[in-house]
Amino acid sequence: MSALKVIHQMFWGNSLYIFIYMASCIYTLYIWKKSSIVQRKLIVYNFLILFGVVYNPVILWLAHRYIVADVGALVRVYLILPIYAIMAWSMCEIVVGLKKVYKKYLVAIAFLIIIVFVGTSYIDVGMQIRADNIYKLEQESLDIANMILDNSNGEVNILIDTDGVEIQEEWAKRNNNLVEGIRQYTSEIKILDSFDGNIIYNESGIGALYEYIKQLKKSDSPFFDYIIMKNNDKVKKILTSYGFQDIGSTSNYTILKNFDNLQSDVISNVATKTVVIDGLKETQKIVVVNDMHIICPYDGISDKNIDMLTERYNTFSIGPNGMPSSTNWNQFAEEINVYEPDLVVFAGDMIDYMSEANMECLEAGMQKIDAPILYIRADHDYGVFWSDTLTSEDAKTMQGHVDDNPEVWNVDMGEYLVVGIDGSTWELTDSALNSLKKIFSLDKPIILVTHVPIDSSIKSELREISIEMRERPLVWGENDYYVPGENMSELLQMLYKDDSPVKAVIAAHLHLAYDVQLSETVEEYVFGPSFAGNIGIINVVASEE
Amino acid sequence: MSFRYLLILVYFGIIPLLLGNLIVAFNKKEKWKSIGWQYIIGWVSELAIFHILCMVAYRAGASIATLGICFNVTMVGLLVADIIIFLKQYHNKNRNNFIDKKINIQQPLVLFVTLLFIGAQLYLAMEYMPAVYSDDITYITIVNDMAEKNVFYGFRLWDGYETGSINIKQVLTSYYAYCAVLAQNSSIHPLVLCKTILPVIYILIYYLIWNLFATIIFESNGEKRSYFMMFMSAITMFAEFSQYTLSKRIMLYSWNGKTVLFALILPVVVLCCLTMFEFDRVNRFQLILITVLSFSGIATSLSSLFFMPIIICIFSFITLIKTKKIRCLFNGIVLCIPNIIYAGYVLIYIKGAF
Numbered sequence: 001m002s003a004l005k006v007i008h009q010m011f012w013g014n015s016l017y018i019f020i021y022m023a024s025c026i027y028t029l030y031i032w033k034k035s036s037i038v039q040r041k042l043i044v045y046n047f048l049i050l051f052g053v054v055y056n057p058v059i060l061w062l063a064h065r066y067i068v069a070d071v072g073a074l075v076r077v078y079l080i081l082p083i084y085a086i087m088a089w090s091m092c093e094i095v096v097g098l099k100k101v102y103k104k105y106l107v108a109i110a111f112l113i114i115i116v117f118v119g120t121s122y123i124d125v126g127m128q129i130r131a132d133n134i135y136k137l138e139q140e141s142l143d144i145a146n147m148i149l150d151n152s153n154g155e156v157n158i159l160i161d162t163d164g165v166e167i168q169e170e171w172a173k174r175n176n177n178l179v180e181g182i183r184q185y186t187s188e189i190k191i192l193d194s195f196d197g198n199i200i201y202n203e204s205g206i207g208a209l210y211e212y213i214k215q216l217k218k219s220d221s222p223f224f225d226y227i228i229m230k231n232n233d234k235v236k237k238i239l240t241s242y243g244f245q246d247i248g249s250t251s252n253y254t255i256l257k258n259f260d261n262l263q264s265d266v267i268s269n270v271a272t273k274t275v276v277i278d279g280l281k282e283t284q285k286i287v288v289v290n291d292m293h294i295i296c297p298y299d300g301i302s303d304k305n306i307d308m309l310t311e312r313y314n315t316f317s318i319g320p321n322g323m324p325s326s327t328n329w330n331q332f333a334e335e336i337n338v339y340e341p342d343l344v345v346f347a348g349d350m351i352d353y354m355s356e357a358n359m360e361c362l363e364a365g366m367q368k369i370d371a372p373i374l375y376i377r378a379d380h381d382y383g384v385f386w387s388d389t390l391t392s393e394d395a396k397t398m399q400g401h402v403d404d405n406p407e408v409w410n411v412d413m414g415e416y417l418v419v420g421i422d423g424s425t426w427e428l429t430d431s432a433l434n435s436l437k438k439i440f441s442l443d444k445p446i447i448l449v450t451h452v453p454i455d456s457s458i459k460s461e462l463r464e465i466s467i468e469m470r471e472r473p474l475v476w477g478e479n480d481y482y483v484p485g486e487n488m489s490e491l492l493q494m495l496y497k498d499d500s501p502v503k504a505v506i507a508a509h510l511h512l513a514y515d516v517q518l519s520e521t522v523e524e525y526v527f528g529p530s531f532a533g534n535i536g537i538i539n540v541v542a543s544e545e
Numbered sequence: 546m547s548f549r550y551l552l553i554l555v556y557f558g559i560i561p562l563l564l565g566n567l568i569v570a571f572n573k574k575e576k577w578k579s580i581g582w583q584y585i586i587g588w589v590s591e592l593a594i595f596h597i598l599c600m601v602a603y604r605a606g607a608s609i610a611t612l613g614i615c616f617n618v619t620m621v622g623l624l625v626a627d628i629i630i631f632l633k634q635y636h637n638k639n640r641n642n643f644i645d646k647k648i649n650i651q652q653p654l655v656l657f658v659t660l661l662f663i664g665a666q667l668y669l670a671m672e673y674m675p676a677v678y679s680d681d682i683t684y685i686t687i688v689n690d691m692a693e694k695n696v697f698y699g700f701r702l703w704d705g706y707e708t709g710s711i712n713i714k715q716v717l718t719s720y721y722a723y724c725a726v727l728a729q730n731s732s733i734h735p736l737v738l739c740k741t742i743l744p745v746i747y748i749l750i751y752y753l754i755w756n757l758f759a760t761i762i763f764e765s766n767g768e769k770r771s772y773f774m775m776f777m778s779a780i781t782m783f784a785e786f787s788q789y790t791l792s793k794r795i796m797l798y799s800w801n802g803k804t805v806l807f808a809l810i811l812p813v814v815v816l817c818c819l820t821m822f823e824f825d826r827v828n829r830f831q832l833i834l835i836t837v838l839s840f841s842g843i844a845t846s847l848s849s850l851f852f853m854p855i856i857i858c859i860f861s862f863i864t865l866i867k868t869k870k871i872r873c874l875f876n877g878i879v880l881c882i883p884n885i886i887y888a889g890y891v892l893i894y895i896k897g898a899f
Contacts, residue, residue: 088776119783131674190705
């Protein structure tokens with residue numbers, strides 16, 4: 001019964017033709033005696049198909065069970081019924097059976113009206129659209145395909161914005177007209193992959209697209225030759241600045257040719273975290289860069305330290321592309337812009353040691369960043385370890401040329417503050433503590449930045465992982481490598497309090513990435529070193545309430 | 546008219562007519578030698594011959610272009626044979642008149658309305674874009690990929706990358722290859738061919754079949770034939786039963802083999818069963834015709850293997866009731882032999898393939 005119900009729904013739907021057909025079947029029986037041999041054969045054939053096949057429960061069951069898994073396919077059985085012929089024949093017999101000509105015309109017109117109004121093929125305007133071109137495709141997919149074909153030689157792979165509609169086996173059922181149109185029109189264009197432009201442009205940011213493209217490049221699959229993206233001037237501008245070539249655009253899409261100029265993958269890993277701030281008006285993004293350890297080799301180094309420096313150079317400065325951080329830094333800084341940050345945090349150890357060359361390199365990259373920078377220094381940023389000439393005072397002076405270099409940074413982001421502690425490898429000074437106390441009393445949520453992580457008050461896992469990976473517990477805590485003095489202890493107590501305004505702590509130093517619950521209310525994010533291609537992204541979002 | 550459209554005229558005009566003449570030559574009854582029958586039988590023969598060549602070409606690993614050349618050469622050979630037969634018949638003055646004398650324009654107004662409906666359908670088929678959806682769209686992509694890549698289909702539909710394996714539908718039926726060969730030979734883009742040219746041709750063939758049908762069931766009654774065709778054209782245009790409805794498919798989905806099977810080939814089978822096939826006595830012509838019909842049906846869709854024997858068996862059963870000769874059933878089964886043989890081939894292929 002269920003099979004019968006399904007095929008009735010699928011074939012007749014809301015159409016009243018079933019009644020006309022059934023009435024016609026009965027009428028053919030009525031005129032049986034007047035019918036010729038051929039006509040009788042047709043009548044019997046119609047009824048045998050109808051009751052022997054279509055409404056035969058045994059055949060329905062067998063077909064349903066053994067022949068077709070999809071019951072809807074059984075509707076095809078209807079197609080061997082002479083439905084049209086039986087209906088037209090019955091109407092024709094009724095009309096011709098009338099004696100007066102005007103009655104024939106009237107009845108014929110009445111039948112035609114019934115046929116027209118019962119049927120919907122050409123009444124339903126949604127069924128067909130007047131074709132604009134001879135290929136009967138949507139003009140936009142045709143234009144895009146032709147632009148690519150004109151620009152390319154032979155087969156090409158494309159990456160396409162499909163609004164999240166996945167390109168896969170059942171793509172045709174998902175009614176993505178653009179992809180379907182291109183695939184119908186030409187086999188020269190292959191669809192490498194699709195992405196959701198809405199998410200990338202509005203939620204994750206352009207950096208997500210950039211990351212995605214780079215992942216594709218790293219994978220074994222063929223790389224794309226063209227990208228078809230929704231029109232977005234900002235995205236287009238950024239991507240073209242990285243070597244994409246603008247081929248053309250339609251009313252909705254822009255076609256960009258593959259970038260060959262992207263040198264390498266200097267940012268290979270992005271750790272994304274989310275911090276919730278009550279009452280935040282719009283989502284903000286903070287990019288965290290730390291432990292870049294820029295080394296411009298042998299600049300200002302005493303001869304006796306060259307071997308040591310070489311070892312450090314190989315250990316702490318080589319990026320995922322095999323190039324040193326001093327070489328990568330400029331591109332690294334440019335790529336940071338792709339993520340459209342509202343604030344860039346340098347969480348310490350940006351240079352490996354103080355030297356003029358290292359500072360010049362660092363500043364050159366900083367100038368390329370199109371966002372405010374909060375730069376807290378750590379031991380290496382001030383370090384004159386391998387220099388015979390520079391002093392600590394020189395280092396402070398040189399750092400002071402970069403920015404104000406305060407003891408405590410306080411960047412007002414509107415609904416919250418980003419607060420940075422300079423020189424967190426050392427005990428906190430009185431003035432720094434006082435500044436922090438003042439900031440804590442402002443009654444605004446705080447994201448705290450410190451180079452050296454702070455040990456958790458409830459878990460010991462951070463110190464354990466530090467011991468495991470770095471042989472020492474390189475965190476601030478009573479039993480750790482950095483034992484807090486009076487001021488730092490007070491800060492830690494302020495942090496651990498249940499009503500602490502601190503929402504999250506950003507840290508670095510360990511050269512590994514780890515998240516830990518600092519107290520019941522505060523989470524600490526320790527980010528991996530940037531010389532190895534790591535950056536952190538903190539998405540600051542409003543609470544859902 | 547450019548040369549490419551002339552080639553389409555050759556494939557759907559001259560070849561079916563002459564090929565039909567070759568097949569009809571085996572029929573001794575003059576009654577079924579009208580130009581309409583000749584065309585229809587010629588057209589299904591063209592499909593059947595293509596299917597056989599396609600199966601051989603696939604097995605031999607030939608390209609679509611090679612298949613097209615083989616098809617053209619075969620057609621030329623058969624047409625030469627037909628011309629010889631034609632000349633022989635003409636010489637013997639035994640040639641049937643090509644003009645169907647039964648065309649009787651008794652109802653000019655009704656004929657006008659009929660032509661209006663058919664004309665409207667032709668116009669819609671030419672000017673309007675089919676609202677394609679579901680897997681129907683994939684078939685036209687298959688055709689285009691085959692024509693452009695010049696190989697039997699072995700690509701993923703959704704992205705165009707090669708798969709290394711060919712879908713069973715493309716191995717055991719040949720309609721996609723037929724469209725691809727037509728597109729290649731005529732240099733017409735498959736989209737233009739399948740979305741505009743073929744629907745127009747198929748609509749004309751469709752009404753030719755139903756006109757033959759009207760001729761058979763109403764014999765000499767011109768008035769009934771006129772009214773029948775008028776109602777047929779109106780129902781065909783407006784009927785909207787379901788997504789499987791013939792009227793919509795014939796005008797929109799010419800690239801789908803099932804459309805051709807259900808709208809054109811199976812009605813021809815019903816027509817042949819009503820008229821030409823004498824189930825109490827199977828002759829050589831019947832066997833040739835059923836073989837041609839079977840292969841043309843299989844060429845378009847494998848569901849023909851299921852539906853064609855049903856139609857044949859039902860008509861043999863009807864003849865059994867009428868004549869009381871049990872031989873009718875046996876003859877019905879004999880006429881199903883081409884389908885049975887091909888079903889065996891399908892099973893062997895599936896078993897081998899998996």
